[in-house]
Amino acid sequence: MALPQHVLERLPRALLHTGVQPAEAARGGLALGLEALDELLPDRGLLRGGVVELSVGGALAGATRIALSACRAAQLEGRERGGDAPWCAFVDPSATLYAPGVIEAGVELERLLVLRPTLEALARVSLRVVESGAFALVVIDTMGVPGRSLGVALGTWPRIVRRLSMAVEGTSASVLLVTDRSVARPLPLPVAQRIELSRPNESE
Numbered sequence: 001m002a003l004p005q006h007v008l009e010r011l012p013r014a015l016l017h018t019g020v021q022p023a024e025a026a027r028g029g030l031a032l033g034l035e036a037l038d039e040l041l042p043d044r045g046l047l048r049g050g051v052v053e054l055s056v057g058g059a060l061a062g063a064t065r066i067a068l069s070a071c072r073a074a075q076l077e078g079r080e081r082g083g084d085a086p087w088c089a090f091v092d093p094s095a096t097l098y099a100p101g102v103i104e105a106g107v108e109l110e111r112l113l114v115l116r117p118t119l120e121a122l123a124r125v126s127l128r129v130v131e132s133g134a135f136a137l138v139v140i141d142t143m144g145v146p147g148r149s150l151g152v153a154l155g156t157w158p159r160i161v162r163r164l165s166m167a168v169e170g171t172s173a174s175v176l177l178v179t180d181r182s183v184a185r186p187l188p189l190p191v192a193q194r195i196e197l198s199r200p201n202e203s204e
Contacts, residue, residue, distance in 0.1 A: 028043045028044055028045060029041055029042070029043030029044050029045025029046050029047055029048065030045040030046040030048060030070060030073050030074060030077070030137070030174055031044055031045040031073055032045060032046065032066065032069040032070055032073050033069055033072065033073055034066065034069055037066070037195075041193075041195075042193075045073070046070055046174045046176065046193070047174065047192050047193040048171070048172045048173065048174055049168055049169055049170055049171050049172065049173065049174075049192075050165055050168060050169070050174070050175070050191070050192030050193065051161050051164050051165050051168070051175040051177055051189075051191045051192055051193075052174060052175065052176050052177065052191060052192065052193040052194070052195065053177045053179055053189055053191040053193070053194045053195070054066060054067070054176055054177065054178045054179070054195050054197060055179050055180075055181045055194060055195065055196045055197065056143055056178065056179070056180060056181060056197045056198075057181040057182070057196065057197065057198035062197050063141075063143065063178045063197060064097070064101075064141075065105070066176075066195075066197070067090070067139040067141070067176055067178060068101075068102060068105035068106075068107055069105065070088075070137055070139070070174070070176055071088040071090070071105075071107045071112060071137055071139065072105055072106040072107050074086055074088055074136040074137040074174075075088065075107065075108050075111055075136075076106075077136075078136065084111075085108050085111045086111065086135070086136035086137075087111050087112070087113060087134055087135050087136065088107070088111065088112050088113070088135055088136060088137045088138070088139070089112070089113045089114075089115065089129045089135045089137070089138045089139070090112060090113070090114045090115070090138075090139045090141070091115050091117065091122065091125060091126050091129065091138065091139065091140045091141060092114055092115065092116050092141055093116060093117055093118065093119055093122050093141065093142075093144070093150060093152075094141065094144035094145060094150055095116045096144065096145055097114055113129075113135070115129065119150060119151075119152060122140075122142070122152065123156070123157070123160045126138070126140045126160070126164070127160065127163055127164065127167075130164050130167045130168060130173075130175055131163075131167045133167070133171075133173075135173065136172070136173055136174075137173065137174050137175075137176065138173070138174075138175050138176070139176045139178065140175065140176070140177045140178065141178045142154070142157075142177065142178060142179050142180070142183075143178050143179060143180040149180045149182065149183060150180075151183070152180075152183065153183075154179065154183055154184075154185040154189065155185060155186055157185075157189055158187055158189055158190055161177070161189050161190050161191060162190055164177075165190070165191075165192065177189070177191065181196070181198075
């Protein structure tokens with residue numbers, strides 16, 4: 001499922017013809033098909049044309065399910081418009097995305113580009129993928145396995161998030177940035193939408 005690094009350098013030529021639609025081509029948010037979550041979101045789905053942060057607290061295994069639901073939703077939406085399913089990308093530096101689980105989530109593997117950069121290359125690769133304009137949805141996982149943080153330093157990510165935001169502004173594309181809430185950051189990330197995922201207190 002993972003592709004060699006040199007493929008990334010060919011993305012604009014290889015995939016640009018399947019690129020994202022203008023903002024007016026889609027209405028409302030990208031509905032995830034997770035009714036309880038969709039109802040809580042302002043546009044009944046992920047914001048389009050911006051960066052959405054999925055902030056995960058503790059050893060909670062729910063972020064991948066949400067991310068794959070978003071990929072499935074983006075592909076289904078493209079099918080419903082009468083064309084091929086659009087491409088989605090999943091930047092997976094921890095190399096923990098499991099192909100059978102992706103299929104079980106309803107995502108078309110043939111239209112999912114999985115990249116596994118080193119932590120040093122994570123920001124550069126993420127920017128390259130989003131700025132290619134070829135993907136309806138890009139998931140960037142800075143967290144890794146729940147309870148075992150990758151330790152991605154988020155201090156430089158406000159600048160990166162601003163570049164990601166500019167790349168998708170005015171389009172129907174979304175960027176889903178998965179972060180570990182326990183990782184220290186000097187400033188909040190300048191995302192357009194933030195979703196906090198945490199386990200309810202059992203005493204409540």
